[in-house]
Amino acid sequence: RKPLVLVFIKSLVPENxxxxxxxxxxxxxxxxxxxxxxxxxxxxxxxxxxTVRLIGTVSQQLLAAASTEKxxxxxxxxxxxxxxxxxxxxxxxxxxxxxxxxxxxIPVETSVRYLASEAYRQTYQDDPVWKHYxxxxxxxxxxxxxxxxxxxxxxxxxxxxxxxxxxxxxVLDHNNIDLLKQFISPQTGDVLSYRVTGLCQKKHLQLxxxxxxxxxxxxxxxxxxxxxxxxxxxxxxxEVKKAIK
Numbered sequence: 097r098k099p100l101v102l103v104f105i106k107s108l109v110p111e112n113x114x115x116x117x118x119x120x121x122x123x124x125x126x127x128x129x130x131x132x133x134x135x136x137x138x139x140x141x142x143x144x145x146x147t148v149r150l151i152g153t154v155s156q157q158l159l160a161a162a163s164t165e166k167x168x169x170x171x172x173x174x175x176x177x178x179x180x181x182x183x184x185x186x187x188x189x190x191x192x193x194x195x196x197x198x199x200x201x202i203p204v205e206t207s208v209r210y211l212a213s214e215a216y217r218q219t220y221q222d223d224p225v226w227k228h229y230x231x232x233x234x235x236x237x238x239x240x241x242x243x244x245x246x247x248x249x250x251x252x253x254x255x256x257x258x259x260x261x262x263x264x265x266x267v268l269d270h271n272n273i274d275l276l277k278q279f280i281s282p283q284t285g286d287v288l289s290y291r292v293t294g295l296c297q298k299k300h301l302q303l304x305x306x307x308x309x310x311x312x313x314x315x316x317x318x319x320x321x322x323x324x325x326x327x328x329x330x331x332x333x334x335e336v337k338k339a340i341k
Contacts (some may be wrong), residue, residue, distance in 0.1 A: 167256045195243040198264060207267035211274045223280040225266060226259040226293040242290050245298040260299045270309035273316065279303055285318050 210216055231238050232255070246254050246261035260266050266275060279288050279295075287307055290300045310316040 143247055145200040169181060180295075182258075194251075196252040197250065198247045198252060198261075200264070202265055202267055204267050204269045204336050206264055207269070207272055207275070211272070225263070225275075226278070226295070229259045229294045231294050232256045241293075241297065243296050246296050247298075258294055258296045258299055260295060260303075268299065268306045270306045270313060270315060272306075273310065276303070276310055276316065280307065280316075 231242065232240060242258065243254065246252055246257035252261060260268060268275065270276075279293060280286070281288055287304060290297070293300075295303065307316065311318055
């Protein structure tokens with residue numbers, strides 16, 4: 097079978113045209129310009145024409161829709177306020193349902209009630225909030241320090257946030273005593289390290305501040321180490337008294 101290009105070229109060559117040695121290159125040199133012009137015309141007629149018609153119809157539809165919207169606004173002036181409220185509610189809905197959004201401020205009272213609720217017991221049972229948390233780290237051994245923060249620009253920026261950042265109802269405050277006690281060692285009375293709890297550096301600092309404030313206000317009890325001193329070293333013996341006299 098001959099290619100379609102050669103058939104098309106032969107149709108353009110007149111019958112009376114005779115060459116000494118007809119070749120493909122000689123035919124292309126003679127009729128190349130005509131072939132390109134015909135090809136462009138076919139493209140314009142087959143592709144550009146329908147697209148122009150389509151653009152015209154779309155523009156007409158857009159103009160008709162804009163005119164109908166203007167008429168609706170002019171006729172329904174009183175009902176525009178309700179429509180705006182519905183649109184604002186629709187816009188606010190997805191932001192509030194976003195599980196990674198941390199722009200909402202949870203009061204301490206709500207956090208205290210949450211710790212005493214049934215939802216908290218079903219989630220954490222009787223264990224501390226950090227007990228079942230596992231850090232994601234590269235390699236076999238975790239790094240010495242945890243990440244700086246889990247929340248950036250009001251959103252959780254990591255796939256495995258720390259125990260406090262992942263639950264927005266856990267608020268670190270000196271009034272939230274039940275939550276602070278979970279991060280204090282019952283043996284030593286010291287605050288547990290972030291290597292044990294997995295808290296990010298920002299939340300661990302907030303934990304230290306909240307514990308110190310609770311201790312200063314007397315909300316958290318702590319044991320002062322008892323030390324015994326030999327006061328005989330501070331009293332002068334009889335020999336020293338005689339020497340002084």
